[in-house]
Amino acid sequence: MRGDGRHPQAGVVRGTNPYLPLPARIHKVVEENALVKSFVLELEDPLAAQAFTYQPGQFVMVSVPHCGEAPISFASPPHQANGFTLTVRKAGRLTGAMHGLRPGDTVGIRGPYGRPFPMHALQGRDLLFVAGGIGLAPLRSVILSVLAHRADYGRIIVLYGCRTPGDICFRADLAVWQEIEGVEVGCTVDKGDAGWQGKVGLVTSLLDTVVFAPERTTALVCGPEIMIKVVLERLEGMGVAPADLLTTLERHMKCGIGLCGHCHCSDKLVCADGPVFSLAELGGIASGCL
Amino acid sequence: MHEQFVLKKDHLLPLLRRLAREHRLVAPVRNGYGDTMYTVVTDVDACRLDLERQPQNSLKPFFFPQRERLCSYTVDRQGEEGMAYRFYPDLPEERATVYFGVRSCDMFGVMYCDLVFLQGEHRDIFYQRRREKALFLTLACNRPFTDCFCHNTRTGPALELGFDLQLHDLGDRFYVETGKPGGVSLTAHWSPFFAPAGDDDRQAQFQNVLEARSLFQRQVHVDLAVRLLARHEPEEVFGRLSRRCQDCGGCAFICPTCTCFNIVDQPLDQGRGERLRTWDACTFAGFTRMAGDHNPVDLAAARIKKRFLHKLKHDVAKHGRPSCVGCGRCVGMCFGGVDMASFVALLCEWDGGKEGWR
Numbered sequence A: 001m002r003g004d005g006r007h008p009q010a011g012v013v014r015g016t017n018p019y020l021p022l023p024a025r026i027h028k029v030v031e032e033n034a035l036v037k038s039f040v041l042e043l044e045d046p047l048a049a050q051a052f053t054y055q056p057g058q059f060v061m062v063s064v065p066h067c068g069e070a071p072i073s074f075a076s077p078p079h080q081a082n083g084f085t086l087t088v089r090k091a092g093r094l095t096g097a098m099h100g101l102r103p104g105d106t107v108g109i110r111g112p113y114g115r116p117f118p119m120h121a122l123q124g125r126d127l128l129f130v131a132g133g134i135g136l137a138p139l140r141s142v143i144l145s146v147l148a149h150r151a152d153y154g155r156i157i158v159l160y161g162c163r164t165p166g167d168i169c170f171r172a173d174l175a176v177w178q179e180i181e182g183v184e185v186g187c188t189v190d191k192g193d194a195g196w197q198g199k200v201g202l203v204t205s206l207l208d209t210v211v212f213a214p215e216r217t218t219a220l221v222c223g224p225e226i227m228i229k230v231v232l233e234r235l236e237g238m239g240v241a242p243a244d245l246l247t248t249l250e251r252h253m254k255c256g257i258g259l260c261g262h263c264h265c266s267d268k269l270v271c272a273d274g275p276v277f278s279l280a281e282l283g284g285i286a287s288g289c290l
Numbered sequence B: 001m002h003e004q005f006v007l008k009k010d011h012l013l014p015l016l017r018r019l020a021r022e023h024r025l026v027a028p029v030r031n032g033y034g035d036t037m038y039t040v041v042t043d044v045d046a047c048r049l050d051l052e053r054q055p056q057n058s059l060k061p062f063f064f065p066q067r068e069r070l071c072s073y074t075v076d077r078q079g080e081e082g083m084a085y086r087f088y089p090d091l092p093e094e095r096a097t098v099y100f101g102v103r104s105c106d107m108f109g110v111m112y113c114d115l116v117f118l119q120g121e122h123r124d125i126f127y128q129r130r131r132e133k134a135l136f137l138t139l140a141c142n143r144p145f146t147d148c149f150c151h152n153t154r155t156g157p158a159l160e161l162g163f164d165l166q167l168h169d170l171g172d173r174f175y176v177e178t179g180k181p182g183g184v185s186l187t188a189h190w191s192p193f194f195a196p197a198g199d200d201d202r203q204a205q206f207q208n209v210l211e212a213r214s215l216f217q218r219q220v221h222v223d224l225a226v227r228l229l230a231r232h233e234p235e236e237v238f239g240r241l242s243r244r245c246q247d248c249g250g251c252a253f254i255c256p257t258c259t260c261f262n263i264v265d266q267p268l269d270q271g272r273g274e275r276l277r278t279w280d281a282c283t284f285a286g287f288t289r290m291a292g293d294h295n296p297v298d299l300a301a302a303r304i305k306k307r308f309l310h311k312l313k314h315d316v317a318k319h320g321r322p323s324c325v326g327c328g329r330c331v332g333m334c335f336g337g338v339d340m341a342s343f344v345a346l347l348c349e350w351d352g353g354k355e356g357w358r
């Protein structure tokens, strides 16, 4: 990864009980599509809420009654007023129960955890975002941060692929970004439906349609593991340096703080050493982490 | 400055009785089934202290119990605003504990767990609480047990650091070395029990350690294995061992340095529950399973590989030494022979055939 290496973990209170969640109240629920909802949350304790800061790429451990915890990335940029946003795909027990929650209900939050995207090192670079499905959530946090300081960055390209039109998230954001000068947005689905007038094909097909300067570009890739692998491989082949290929990995996580061992991949713990890694840090495509 | 004393064997029980008044005392005790275990001793005179045999457990469960409550929670769905969900901390009490008769390998086990739970970016407060007021009175081994190979891992039979006091059995007396400040204060506080050691005691202690080193029955070439694994990760070796793994987790549970854990919610009723942490093992099939049944570490061979690479490669990179302490417990535990000694032997055999079987 470029630049300053490990970022200090903003908001971590030391010497306290790292396993104790703080209650956070749901202010708003946005239905992104049939399987995905965005939750705008705020910590109940006003002091804790004020002290709570995070960076794009970090995540929290979310507790839902009787369901344990799951790692969820921030989908909002750190400067968002009134709490933070988590975008959750209904994937099983906990995420299913979370989908049943309404404004006013409470969840538990621990974090923020993990190493964020190296925002500082992205300054001055052209940025190529490639997302698949719910993978746009953590990248949205970066994109909105970048757009808030537009002058600090070069060109921005957002390529987004979903299985079907019904899987697309953040439609309103995509529409807004499209209109911004110097921002290019491409969207494709694997399988269209009757109403779909956009592109059909894998997200990699969008890579053929955009023109970018590999040496000036940092790519941020997030989605299903197989998609990450294919896209990173393609981009490396197109000349983007492994140190400029960033992704965020997903693993089974229990503690989120580098202790329980569940999120291992080779010699790394994804929760503490990642979840953001450059391809160089992962030791290349063949390293076994992808 | 380290000091050396002599403690007469006749004085051991009187000393332990006194220590047990002010501290919780943990020592190797032979129980009614004939098993020797590190045990909390409530009455020094009513239990059978056993300094002859290797305790079956390590000290791990005293600092990191097999099952513990991390917090409890309540859920109130009647509230005006919406469902209220609250968490209540549940920290273990800090109790000054004397661990007596601790074997060198087990002391190293504790030092390794310290690295994991206390030296990272996030401290484990549960471990820290139990660890904070602990004193270690270790016992150097005069005679290694059948499965031991601490001479290969450089974690025994005697220690150079880590203990508060280290005892060496000299027959009718113990030779006692002070280590950390806790041991120095203990000998000062109970000075009538500790006579200054003389040259003959020093000589006897030195002889003992030398002799113990020559008595090992096993050679487990851990250093060689570390060097080999730095170059290759031979799938054949992992594959061969994994076919014999029964996925029972015994090796991880018995291991003084296996610290992986699971966290689960246990509902008590609709409105209450507990969050528990339990030991886990990286060899379990579900250890890395994710939503939608996707599993990045799917094959038994990959899990076995993870276990041995963690101990002999990743920990070497991270902490500068392998995390096997040579206690040999996995050798006794695993009926499939998927233990550290077998792994190292198999790896060396594979390499002896120049990267293939001989």
Ligand SMILES: Cc1cc2nc3c(=O)[nH]c(=O)nc-3n(C[C@H](O)[C@H](O)[C@H](O)COP(=O)(O)OP(=O)(O)OC[C@H]3O[C@@H](n4cnc5c(N)ncnc54)[C@H](O)[C@@H]3O)c2cc1C
Pocket: A059, A069, A070, A071, A072, A073, A074, A086, A087, A088, A089, A090, A091, A092, A093, A094, A095, A096, A134, A137, A138, A249, A250, A251, A252, A253, A275, B285, B286, B287, B289, B290, B291, B292, B293
């Ligand atoms: C860093 C990170 C960021 C993430 N960000 C997001 C995000 O922004 N949005 C999003 O929607 N998702 C995100 N995810 C994925 C999300 O965490 C999972 O979808 C979620 O954990 C699924 O939980 P569930 O209970 O709903 O699913 P279930 O399928 O019911 O359970 C899956 C979970 O249960 C446990 N489990 C399942 N089987 C076993 C077994 N055999 N043994 C032990 N445990 C088992 C595991 O913890 C597993 O993760 C992220 C994941 C990571 C690692």
Ligand code: FES
Pocket: A252, A253, A254, A255, A256, A257, A258, A259, A260, A261, A262, A263, A264, A269, A270, A271, A272
């Ligand atoms: S989730 Fe526990 S170590 Fe990463």
